[in-house]
Amino acid sequence: MNASQDSLPPGPRPVVDEGPAALVAALEDAPSALWFVTGPEQRTVWANARARELGSTPSDLPVVGGRPVADLVAGVLRTGRPATLTGALSGGGPPVTVAVRPLAAGPDPGAVLVVEGGEGVDGMRAGADGGAPGHGPAVDVVGQAQHSLLPPSLPLLPDVRLSGSYHPATSARSAGGDWYDAVSLGHGRLALVIGDAVGHGVPAAAAMSRLRGAMRSSALRDPAPAAVLAALDDFAAQMDDVQGASVFYAVLDAATGALTYAAAGHPAPLLVHADGTTDFLPVTARPPLGTLAGTPTPVARATLEPGATLVLYSDGAVAASGPPPSEALVRLSDVARTALADPEALDVGAVAGLAAEIAGGVLTAAGRPDDVAVLVAHRRSLSVEPLQLDLVAVPSALPAVRRRLGAWLSALGMGEQDRVGVMVAVGEACANAAEHAYRDTEPGPVRVTAAVDVDGVLTVTVHDEGTWRPPDRDPGDRGRGLLIMRQLVDGMVVRGEHGTTVTLRTRLRQTPDEEPEHPVGGSGATVVVDREGGSPVVRAAGDVDTASAEQLRIRLLEASHGGTVRVELDLTAVTLFSSAAVRVVLAVAAIAEAEGWRLVVHAPAGGVTRHILEVSGMQRLVELR
Numbered sequence: 349m350n351a352s353q354d355s356l357p358p359g360p361r362p363v364v365d366e367g368p369a370a371l372v373a374a375l376e377d378a379p380s381a382l383w384f385v386t387g388p389e390q391r392t393v394w395a396n397a398r399a400r401e402l403g404s405t406p407s408d409l410p411v412v413g414g415r416p417v418a419d420l421v422a423g424v425l426r427t428g429r430p431a432t433l434t435g436a437l438s439g440g441g442p443p444v445t446v447a448v449r450p451l452a453a454g455p456d457p458g459a460v461l462v463v464e465g466g467e468g469v470d471g472m473r474a475g476a477d478g479g480a481p482g483h484g485p486a487v488d489v490v491g492q493a494q495h496s497l498l499p500p501s502l503p504l505l506p507d508v509r510l511s512g513s514y515h516p517a518t519s520a521r522s523a524g525g526d527w528y529d530a531v532s533l534g535h536g537r538l539a540l541v542i543g544d545a546v547g548h549g550v551p552a553a554a555a556m557s558r559l560r561g562a563m564r565s566s567a568l569r570d571p572a573p574a575a576v577l578a579a580l581d582d583f584a585a586q587m588d589d590v591q592g593a594s595v596f597y598a599v600l601d602a603a604t605g606a607l608t609y610a611a612a613g614h615p616a617p618l619l620v621h622a623d624g625t626t627d628f629l630p631v632t633a634r635p636p637l638g639t640l641a642g643t644p645t646p647v648a649r650a651t652l653e654p655g656a657t658l659v660l661y662s663d664g665a666v667a668a669s670g671p672p673p674s675e676a677l678v679r680l681s682d683v684a685r686t687a688l689a690d691p692e693a694l695d696v697g698a699v700a701g702l703a704a705e706i707a708g709g710v711l712t713a714a715g716r717p718d719d720v721a722v723l724v725a726h727r728r729s730l731s732v733e734p735l736q737l738d739l740v741a742v743p744s745a746l747p748a749v750r751r752r753l754g755a756w757l758s759a760l761g762m763g764e765q766d767r768v769g770v771m772v773a774v775g776e777a778c779a780n781a782a783e784h785a786y787r788d789t790e791p792g793p794v795r796v797t798a799a800v801d802v803d804g805v806l807t808v809t810v811h812d813e814g815t816w817r818p819p820d821r822d823p824g825d826r827g828r829g830l831l832i833m834r835q836l837v838d839g840m841v842v843r844g845e846h847g848t849t850v851t852l853r854t855r856l857r858q859t860p861d862e863e864p865e866h867p868v869g870g871s872g873a874t875v876v877v878d879r880e881g882g883s884p885v886v887r888a889a890g891d892v893d894t895a896s897a898e899q900l901r902i903r904l905l906e907a908s909h910g911g912t913v914r915v916e917l918d919l920t921a922v923t924l925f926s927s928a929a930v931r932v933v934l935a936v937a938a939i940a941e942a943e944g945w946r947l948v949v950h951a952p953a954g955g956v957t958r959h960i961l962e963v964s965g966m967q968r969l970v971e972l973r
Contacts, residue, residue, distance in 0.1 A: 386458040390421055393458070402463070409463070417446055417461070424448040424459050497557040503532040504761055504856035505804045506732055507602040510538075511724040512860040513703035515664075525552035526662040526719035529560055531567050536602045536802030539567045539576075542660040542723050543595035543614065555589040559637075563597070573597050573610035577637075577645045580612070584638025591638040596631075596660060603802060605652040605727050610645050612637050615663065618681060620688050622655030622729065626681045654729035659684050664720040665710050676710070683709035688726075699726050699761065700858065732759050734799035741782045741794045741812055749778055749796060753808075756798060760806075763858060765898045770808065770854060772906050773836040777810035777850040785814025785848060804856040813847040832910025835939075836902070873922065875899045877907045883914045889921035897928035904936045911939035916948040917970075925957045933961070937969040946971050 381399040385392055402409060409417040415433060424431050433446045447462045502510040512528050525545040533539055541563055545556040559580070566579035576597050584590040596617060598609035609617075609629065613636030616628040632646035652658055659680075666676040687705045703722040710720070735756045739745040750771055757767045774796065781794045798808045833840050837854040873896035878885040884907040888900055908915040917933065919925065933949065940947045947970045951958040961972060 381461075381463040383461040384458065385421060385425075385461060388422070388425060390418060390425070399463075417463075420446060421448050421459060421461055424450055497553055497560070498527060498860065499529050501857040501859055502530050503538060503804055504858045505532075505536065505538065505602045505802065506760065506800045507536070507728055507802070508538060508600065509699035509726045509728060509761055510858065511699050511701065511703040511722075511726075513707050513720075513722050514860075515704075515707050515720045525556050526664060526721035527556045527560055528660065528662075528721050528723040529563065530723065530725075531564055532803055533567065533571045533599065534803060537571065538600045538602060538725070539563075539571055540598045540600055540658070540660060540723060540725055541595065542617075542662060542721055543593055544662050544664075544719075544721075545590065546592040551589060555587070555593070558587065559584070559590050559593055559595070563595070567597075571599050573599060573608055573647050574645045577610050577612055580637050581641075581643065582638075584636075585641065587638075592636045593638075594636045594663070598658075598660075600652060600658075600725060600727075602727070605654070605656070607650045607652055607658070608647055609650070610647045612645070613639075615661070615666065617661070618659040618684055619650070619652070620657040620659065620684050622653060624685055624689065626685055628677070652725070652727045654727055657684075657688050657724060657726040659706060660723040660725075661706075662719060662721040665707065665722060680706075680710055699724070702726075703860075732756070732800065734797065737796040739794050739796070741778075741785055741791045741814070743779070743782050745794075746775060746778055746782065750775060753796070753798065760800060760856065761858060762856060765902060766854070766856070768906075769836040769902050770806065770852070772902070773833040773840075773852055774808050774810065776832045776910070777852070780850075781810060781812040781814070781848070785812040787814075789814075800856065806854050806856055808852045809849055810852075811847060811849045815847075832905060832912075835905050835910055873899070875903045877903055878918075879907075883916055884908070885916045885918050887918040887921070891924035891926075892919075892922055892929040893924065893926050897926060897932050900929060901932040901935070904932070908936070908940070911936065911943050914940075914945045916950065918950040919957050920950055920952060922951075922957045925960050930960065930966075933966065934969065937966070941969065948973060 376396050381402055382396045383392055383399050384394045411417075417433075420431055420433055423429075430447070430449045432448075434444070444463055449460050449462075450458070498514055499512070502512055504510070510530050512530070514526060514528070526543070527545070528542045529539075530541070531539040541560075543556075543559065543563075545552050545559055562580060562583045563576065566576045566583075570576070570579075577595070580595065584593060592613075594611075594613035596609065596611040596614040598607055598617075600607050609631075611631045612634055614631075616631040619627045619629055621627070629650055630648060632648065634643055634645065661680065665680055666673055684706050687702055687709065702724045706724065707720045707722045735753065737749060737752055739749065753774055754767065754771055757770060762770070778794060778796065782791070785794070786792045792813050794810065794812045796808070796810050798806065800806050833850070833852060837852045839853045841851045843849045843851075873888050873890035873892045875886065875888045875896065878887055886900070886903050886907050888896070890896070892900060904915065904917065905911070907913070917936075933947070937947045949961065949966070949970045950973050951961055958972065961967070961970075966972070
């Protein structure tokens with residue numbers, strides 16, 4: 349048996365004793381592809397030679413008969429019932445048969461996956477090697493295009509929490525076109541929108557982008573539902589690829605919960621009340637956009653009481669459950685009610701991920717026949733009171749400020765990166781007060797206040813009663829806190845009357861829910877600061893995508909005290925370096941040059957990261973090692 353094991357190609361190995369050696373040898377050389385998988389992540393315990401040629405996990409296999417193999421396996425693992433599928437590959441060719449049989453139930457269920465079909469399996473292998481057109485890459489292209497055109501962030505208001513999610517269809521022929529958006533209109537009002545452009549694929553994603561742009565432009569001119577839908581009607585009538593699109597549009601007053609809304613060819617949203625009961629908002633049916641000139645737009649009104657949640661969804665959320673539609677709507681209600689079962693958790697910020705949870709909850713083992721877009725708006729029943737901290741201007745008081753402010757910012761629902769940026773900026777303002785305000789005198793008082801207005805603009809003030817001292821022309825490595833603060837917030841004002849008041853302002857925002865099944869980029873990077881050596885070293889590892897680039901920026905500014913202290917950047921372990929990351933390095937390098945030092949960047953010669961830096965002309969601004 350040991351000899352047989354040593355002869356296996358690279359890949360998962362079986363763990364067996366001498367008894368079933370003959371059986372394992374037979375399975376290893378079987379003409380059918382065999383996988384033994386376990387757990388919801390479909391982890392492969394063992395795969396035979398035929399299977400290892402096709403891929404290490406079921407998710408590596410293309411679509412068979414219009415259905416992803418991984419979805420078939422997921423259904424068996426979830427239900428414990430066997431399933432069989434016969435059909436042609438998405439790229440054509442002889443049919444194959446996919447059979448999945450459960451092996452064990454319980455918290456860690458297992459299954460055996462068998463793929464057979466002779467020439468069909470050979471065609472599947474060619475698709476895995478890139479020789480035949482696979483279906484998965486097409487879905488990824490459409491999903492990436494769609495994700496890139498959806499809003500990169502959502503407004504974060506003190507009285508309303510939002511969550512948005514988009515899942516492309518499992519077939520490229522059906523993916524693309526569903527979208528959502530949320531627009532801050534001022535005075536505590538939000539436009540909440542969800543829609544579906546006609547068609548599928550990248551053209552539908554492009555049409556969706558134009559429709560979303562027209563909606564934003566119209567809403568910022570006149571946000572009334574009747575005015576916006578009239579403008580979109582006119583727009584769609586002139587654009588063949590937009591004509592026939594459906595949309596639901598609403599304006600929510602975050603403070604009062606008043607909701608005015610209208611729809612064009614779109615299903616009614618779900619309202620989950622604070623007590624857990626559900627209703628679908630009454631919507632007067634009217635044709636889709638641009639299909640019938642002069643169509644009136646009935647406008648309805650409702651109230652979102654404190655603790656209630658509005659769930660906007662596209663047609664795919666109903667189609668995913670299968671016919672009939674009435675049962676699909678019941679399933680949607682049940683899924684949303686379960687996801688929103690803990691209103692107290694929602695009030696303390698546990699809203700992120702709700703849209704993705706609801707979108708995933710309506711799916712069945714059959715996968716997604718259409719896109720699924722979900723936008724969730726939860727009206728909080730508790731409000732975050734303004735923060736006020738009174739302390740003495742001494743360094744020992746700063747940790748308490750960080751703790752109290754950090755907890756308060758978390759209650760607002762801020763993401764880690766934005767929260768860290770604000771905390772560093774406020775920390776610098778407090779440190780300046782402790783060091784400079786009462787120089788040569790007894791330490792005096794410092795007051796820190798923080799509040800958020802109805803439109804989600806955070807204002808933090810740090811006021812001392814000491815003597816204002818303008819920064820020295822050349823303060824060396826000290827006194828550069830103002831530079832740090834300007835880099836970390838949207839705006840800063842310093843007043844020197846009656847002591848010193850530093851006012852920091854930034855607009856709160858949150859990112860849409862992650863889409864683990866269809867990621868746009870990599871899994872993100874880890875960024876840490878190593879302070880063991882003479883100069884701090886910021887080390888990044890993994891994929892430095894757009895989100896990770898912001899984390900990289902904060903860590904570089906934090907480690908360099910806003911550019912006043914020399915740091916090094918280690919990118920040796922980076923696997924993806926995005927254009928957003930390049931902009932971060934350029935910005936920090938420019939600050940370093942202005943401060944009289946040069947940023948050292950470690951990136952191995954011949955690597956992709958080094959190539960990107962050199963193509964960007966970075967060697968003129970940084971020292972590449």
